[in-house]
Structures are given as structure tokens and as C-alpha cells.
Amino acid sequence: MKLHLSPRELATVLGLGKNAVTRWVDDGLIAAPRTAGGHRRIPLVEAIRFIRHSAMPVLDPGPLEMPELEPGRPVEADCERIAMTIREGLMCGDGAAVRRAVLTAYFSGSSVAYLCDGPIAGAMAEIGELWQHDGDDGIIIEHRATDLCIQALNQVRSLMVTPGHDAPVAVGGALGEDPYILPSLMVATVLADAGWHEMNLGPGTPADALALAADHCRAAMCWLSITAPRPTDALLADLRHLARQLARQGTMLLVGGRALPAESRALAMKNLYIVTTVSELRAFAHGLTRSGWPVKTRGERALVGSSTE
Ligand code: B12
Numbered sequence: 001m002k003l004h005l006s007p008r009e010l011a012t013v014l015g016l017g018k019n020a021v022t023r024w025v026d027d028g029l030i031a032a033p034r035t036a037g038g039h040r041r042i043p044l045v046e047a048i049r050f051i052r053h054s055a056m057p058v059l060d061p062g063p064l065e066m067p068e069l070e071p072g073r074p075v076e077a078d079c080e081r082i083a084m085t086i087r088e089g090l091m092c093g094d095g096a097a098v099r100r101a102v103l104t105a106y107f108s109g110s111s112v113a114y115l116c117d118g119p120i121a122g123a124m125a126e127i128g129e130l131w132q133h134d135g136d137d138g139i140i141i142e143h144r145a146t147d148l149c150i151q152a153l154n155q156v157r158s159l160m161v162t163p164g165h166d167a168p169v170a171v172g173g174a175l176g177e178d179p180y181i182l183p184s185l186m187v188a189t190v191l192a193d194a195g196w197h198e199m200n201l202g203p204g205t206p207a208d209a210l211a212l213a214a215d216h217c218r219a220a221m222c223w224l225s226i227t228a229p230r231p232t233d234a235l236l237a238d239l240r241h242l243a244r245q246l247a248r249q250g251t252m253l254l255v256g257g258r259a260l261p262a263e264s265r266a267l268a269m270k271n272l273y274i275v276t277t278v279s280e281l282r283a284f285a286h287g288l289t290r291s292g293w294p295v296k297t298r299g300e301r302a303l304v305g306s307s308t309e
Contacts, residue, residue: 002065004041007032014051015059024050045161051107058107068100077108083119090123090145095152102152112156112193113282116186120149124182149182153189163195168289171214172223173201174257175238180227183257187223190278194285196221207238211245219251220288223281226257239264243272254281 005013007021010030014021025032025040030050032042044064051058058064062071069075082101089097105115127145130138170191173184181203188200199217201210214222224242226235243253247270255264256275265274275281 001044001067002063003044005044005047005063007040007042009063010042010047010050012060012063013047013058014056045159048107048159049161052109055109061107066103068096068103075104075107077105077110079105079110082110083122086119087123087126090127090148091141093141093144093148095148098148099152099155102156106156106159111190111279111282112153112186113190113277113279116153116190117277117279120152120182120186124149146182150185153182153185157189157192160192163192163197167195167197168220169197169199169217170221170223170285171199171201171210171217171219172221172225172254173205173210174203174225174227175207176204177230178226178228179203180225183225183227184223186278187225187256187281190282191221191223191285194282195289196285207242208245211242211249214246214251215249221252221254221285222246223254223256226255226260229259232261232263235261236263236267239267239272240269243267243269247271254284256281 002009007025008018011018011021021030021042022040024030025042030042031046032040035041047064058069058075060072061069061075082105085097085101089095089101101119102115105119106112124145127138127142130141132138170188172187174180184200184202188198191198197217199213199219201213210222210224213219222242224239239253239255246253252271252273253269254273254275256277260274273284275284
């Protein structure tokens with residue numbers, strides 16, 4: 001995979017003349033530093049940001065040098081076909097097909113949140129039915145599919161522009177006995193797509209470690225995914241305790257996940273938010289950063305939900 005493109009290469013990707021791309025670079029629509037020799041070099045992540053932002057079709061992915069995308073073949077997203085390819089690829093262990101489908105959707109402007117809530121979660125739900133009927137085969141498919149999703153999401157993550165120093169920070173994971181990797185990884189990837197700095201501590205993270213990490217990173221948000229069922233009282237006590245700790249640091253707590261009990265909605269704490277899908281989270285994160293709400297950044301501390309109950 002290339003790390004930089006010349007204006008001519010990006011023009012080939014978009015099926016345009018080189019002058020159009022050069023003009024956009026000179027007008028500041030595409031950020032491209034110059035080499036010592038004075039040539040414009042467009043970072044790959046910036047080229048992809050521009051493609052998604054401008055909604056231009058990728059007519060020849062060749063210059064991007066991504067093994068999943070065939071040179072000369074336009075990248076076309078048909079939502080139904082993408083969902084079917086992801087499902088079949090996850091079922092039969094075809095990682096390249098899954099990555100190709102996810103990349104195609106991403107290049108064509110789909111949000112990571114849509115991919116996670118829609119085709120990926122849908123396919124995983126179907127795969128989840130297999131262990132009950134297909135025994136060991138079902139378990140193999142389930143574990144392999146989880147790994148293929150991790151690969152695809154991390155690949156998309158690597159194609160995102162690194163957020164600036166003034167971007168807000170979020171830290172999160174899943175608690176103690178919760179082994180589920182994907183929900184927290186999805187949250188992290190969606191926040192990265194929304195322009196946040198994210199630190200995903202993954203499954204099995206103690207609540208105190210989350211609070212400590214949030215404090216160290218001056219996080220505006222801490223997320224928690226609850227996927228493994230737990231006794232309601234113990235879980236609510238943990239949520240209350242973590243929300244209090246975070247409130248003292250001025251950090252909000254966002255909680256979601258399939259095993260979150262309905263009773264958690266009754267926890268009246270000012271810095272605690274229950275969010276159901278990652279699309280909802282995306283809207284929430286965008287809303288916060290656009291509203292001028294005092295989001296903490298790496299350089300500054302602001303008070304966020306400092307009082308509880
Ligand atoms: C992979 C998998 C496993 C793997 C996990 C591998 C790993 N390390 O991640 C392993 C093998 C560990 C596993 C084990 C078990 N599993 Co399991 N597993 C699954 C499976 C197939 C996929 C899970 C997944 O990653 N889904 C993708 C995620 C992203 O989807 P999601 O959880 O729906 O999350 C979405 C939303 O809830 C939301 N969200 C989630 N968290 C958050 C957080 C925030 C902040 C926000 C905003 C949003 C959000 O966004 C996501 C995207 O839309 C599911 C099926 C399913 N429907 O998901 C079963 C499933 C969850 N497992 C199930 C079961 C029964 C088990 C076992 C008991 C099996 C057994 N007999 O051992 C054990 C229990 C483990 C435990 N300690 O609890 C059942 C649970 C049933 C129930 N009512 O609780 C399911 C539903 C399968 C089924 N249909 O029976 N499992």
C-alpha cells in the first residue's frame with residue numbers, strides 16, 4: 001500500500017486530468033506538503049479523506065496499491081451486495097472478501113457506524129446462532145469471524161487522518177469478565193471516524209483502570225460496552241461507582257451493549273449516558289464537537305458533568 005500519491009496518481013484514481021487535482025491542492029482543498037524538490041505529495045489518508053468528503057467515485061484504485069482492490073476496476077458500492085459479501089466472507093473465512101467489501105463501502109462514503117450496526121453486526125448475529133446447532137464448527141466460525149472483523153476494522157482505522165491536538169479524547173473498553181472484543185473496537189473506530197482521539201483498552205479492563213486512563217489522557221468521554229450478562233445489582237453498582245469517579249475528573253460516561261439491563265436507564269447521574277447503537281454514538285460525538293460544548297482536549301481541562309445525582 002502506498003503512503004503518498006502524486007496529483008497524477010490521485011487523478012488516475014478519480015478518472016480526471018492531473019490539472020484538476022493540482023488546482024485543488026493549490027486551493028487548499030487537499031492538504032499536500034511539497035517534497036524538497038517542490039513536488040506535491042498527497043498523504044494516502046488525506047487522499048481517502050478527500051475522496052469520501054467529495055463523494056467522487058473511485059474509477060481506478062490501481063495507484064492506491066491495496067491488494068484488496070483490483071487495478072482498473074471501479075470501486076462501486078451496492079449496499080445489498082456489500083452486506084451479502086460480508087456475511088458470506090465471515091461465514092466461510094474469506095478475509096480478503098470481507099476487507100474488500102468493507103473498504104469498498106468506506107471509499108464510497110459509508111460511515112463506519114453504518115457498517116458496524118448494519119452488515120457486520122447482522123452477520124455476527126447470524127453466526128451467533130450456529131454454536132447452538134453446529135457445535136465445534138459453529139465455535140470455529142464464530143472465533144474466525146471475530147478475527148476477520150478485527151482485521152477489517154483495523155484496516156479502515158489505519159486509513160483515517162490522525163486527529164489534531166485540539167481533538168477530544170475518549171477512553172473505553174469492557175469490564176472484568178466480559179470477553180467481547182468487537183463491540184468496544186467498533187466504538188473506538190466510530191469515534192476515530194468522527195475525528196476523536198480514542199484509546200481502546202478492550203475487554204477485561206478493571207473499572208479503576210478505565211478511570212485512571214481517562215484521567216491521564218484528559219478524556220472528555222469514557223465508553224463502556226456491556227455484552228456479557230452480569231447480575232444487575234452488581235453491574236449497576238459498578239456503573240454508579242465509575243460514573244462518580246469520572247464525574248470528579250470532568251469526564252462523561254457512555255454505556256451501551258446488548259447485556260445492559262433496562263434498569264440502568266433509571267440511574268440518574270448527570271455524566272452518565274446510555275447509548276444503544278454506534279450510529280447513535282456517532283451522532284452524539286459529532287453533536288458534541290460541533291455544538292461548541294466544552295470538550296476537553298489533550299491541552300486543556302474543562303468541566304464536564306462535574307456534579308452527580
Ligand atoms: C463472537 C461471540 C462470542 C465469542 C467472543 C469472542 C471475542 N473475544 O470477542 C466467545 C466465544 C467468547 C463467546 C462466548 C459466549 N457466548 Co457469545 N457470541 C458471539 C457473537 C457471535 C458475536 C459477538 C459480537 O462480537 N457481535 C458484534 C457486536 C458488535 O454486536 P453487538 O454485541 O450486538 O453490539 C452492537 C450494539 O450492542 C452496540 N454496542 C455494543 N456495545 C456498545 C457500547 C457503546 C458505548 C455503544 C454506543 C454501543 C454499543 O453496537 C454494536 C454494533 O451495532 C454473538 C452473537 C451476536 N448477536 O452478537 C454471540 C452471543 C452474544 N453469545 C452468546 C452466548 C450464549 C455465549 C456463551 C454463553 C456461549 C457458551 N456456551 O460458552 C459464551 C459466554 C461468554 C461470556 N463470558 O459471557 C449469546 C448470548 C445470548 C444471551 N441472551 O445472552 C449470543 C447472542 C449468541 C446467541 N445467539 O446465542 N461469544
